[in-house]
Every structure is written in structure tokens, then in C-alpha cells.
Amino acid sequence: MLKVYHAPNTRSIRVVWLLEELGVPYEKQTVDFSPAYLQSPAHLAVHPLGKLPAVDDDGLILNESGAIVQYILAKNAGSHLEPKLGTPAYGKYLQWLHFAEATFMPPVSQIIQHTFRKPEAERVASVVADAQAALKKVLAVLDGEISGKNFICGDDFTAADIMLGYDLYLCNLIRVPLDNFDNIRDYYARLSARPAFLKATGK
Incomplete structure (x- = not known):
């Protein structure tokens, strides 16, 4: 059985959310999200960088959330959570699946690091300002893309929504203002009401 190493608010939410949506059995091992545990030999054996x-x-x-999502979907081929392989719809789906980590997450991560995670003496205000500016551009692109659609690929919920939904979960957690992004606010409301999301986030 697939074992998922999990801690609240981390990218492992994506994995648990996906498995819950698929109804695939798994074992969840909740770990202590502290430097002491993450750098322990036991955890480094499953993630050599001491992360989740x-x-x-x-x-x-496997360690990369996007790769884990694609691996699980490949093992459950033909699921309702991705378009048919090789179609134009599948290409767009892949774009947004990877946009979540490659484009959306970097500014969010920088804001978190230089506002909450790093010791105060190591926080750099200019990094936060630059990340906030970059994040506004990302949100504007996403807000435009989701306009008139229930989900990122159209009417159907897919794993790309799981990847993006985690990013929006973090934005909500750190109180990123979404006043000018009505489409995103409505989109996140739909995602965060899903039973699998609630299970994955412990709501």
C-alpha cells in the first residue's frame, strides 16, 4: 500500500487530496514538521533534502509533488481526474498542472520564507516586495484563465485543480489579498468545499 509522509499545510496535501478524490487506499504517516525530525536519518532516507x-x-x-500526482494517476489510468492522453485538452491540463509548482509556488514560498519561516534577522523585505509583485502577475493570469469556467480545464475537476488548489490554500493561509480577483475567490470556494480537500487539510 502507498505510504504518504504528511504534515499539515505542506505539499503532501496535494497527494492526500488526490488519493481521496480517487478513492485509492493509502497509509498516511503524519510526521513532525520540525528541523530536528526533517534532518533525522529516518526522514532523510525518504527525502534526502529533509522536506515533504x-x-x-x-x-x-518519490519526493516531487507533481511527479507523485502524475505517478498515481498513471497507476489509475482512465480516471476522471485528467483528460485523455495526447489530446489538446491534455496539453492544457499539463500546462496548469505544472504552472502550479513551477510558476505559482516560487513567489508564495519566498513570501512564506521571508515573513514566517526564516529567523527575523535573515528576512529580507525587498525579497517579499518582489515576490508580492510577481504573485500579483501570476494571480492576474490565473484569474483571467478561470473566468467563465468552474475549473481550470473547464467544467470538469482535474488533478491540475488539486495542484493549483494547494497554492490557493497557502495564499489563504498567509492572507494574500484577493480583492481584485473575484474569479479566483469563487474558484477557491468551489475547491475548498470538496470533501476530499476537507479531508486532506484536516478541516
Whole structure:
């Protein structure tokens, strides 16, 4: 059975959310999200950088949330959570699946690091300002894309919404203002009402 190493508010939410949407059985091992544990030999054996997520599928260990999502979907081929392989719809789906981590997450992560995670003496205000400016551009693109649609790929909920939904969950957590992004606010309301999201986030 797939084992998911999990801690609240981390990218492992994406993995748990996906598995709940699919109805796939899994074992969740909740770990202590502290430097002491994350740098311990036990955890470094499953994530050599001392981070999350990590999964162990009968000895196959994977660490990247996007790769884990694609791996799980490949093992459950034909699920309702991705368009048909090789179609134009699948191409757009992949774009937004990877946009979530490659484009959306970097400014969010920088804001978190230089506002909450780093010791106060190591926080750099200019980094936060630059990240906030970059994030506004990202949100504007997403807000335009989601306009008139229920989900990022149209009427159907997909794993790309899971990837993006986690980013929006973090934005909500750190109180990123969304006053000018009505489409995103409505979109996140739809995502955060899903039972699988509530299970993954412990709501």
C-alpha cells in the first residue's frame, strides 16, 4: 500500500487530496514538521533534502509533488481526474498542472520564507516586495484563465485543480489579498468545499 509522509499545510496535501478524490487506499504517516525530525536519518532516507512530500510505494520512493500526482494517476489510468492522453485538452491540463509548482509556488514560498519561516534577522523585505509583485502577475493570469469556467480545464475537476488548489490554500493561509480577483475567490470556494480537500487539510 502507498505510504504518504504528511504534515499539515505542506505539499503532501496535494497527494492526500488526490488519493481521496480517487478513492485509492493509502497509509498516511503524519510526521513532525520540525528541523530536528526533517534532518533525522529516518526522514532523510525518504527525502534526502529533509522536506515533504514523500511517498513510498512498495519500495519506490518519490519526493516531487507533481511527479507523485502524475505517478498515481498513471497507476489509475482512465480516471476522471485528467483528460485523455495526447489530446489538446491534455496539453492544457499539463500546462496548469505544472504552472502550479513551477510558476505559482516560487513567489508564495519566498513570501512564506521571508515573513514566517526564516529567523527575523535573515528576512529580507525587498525579497517579499518582489515576490508580492510577481504573485500579483501570476494571480492576474490565473484569474483571467478561470473566468467563465468552474475549473481550470473547464467544467470538469482535474488533478491540475488539486495542484493549483494547494497554492490557493497557502495564499489563504498567509492572507494574500484577493480583492481584485473575484474569479479566483469563487474558484477557491468551489475547491475548498470538496470533501476530499476537507479531508486532506484536516478541516
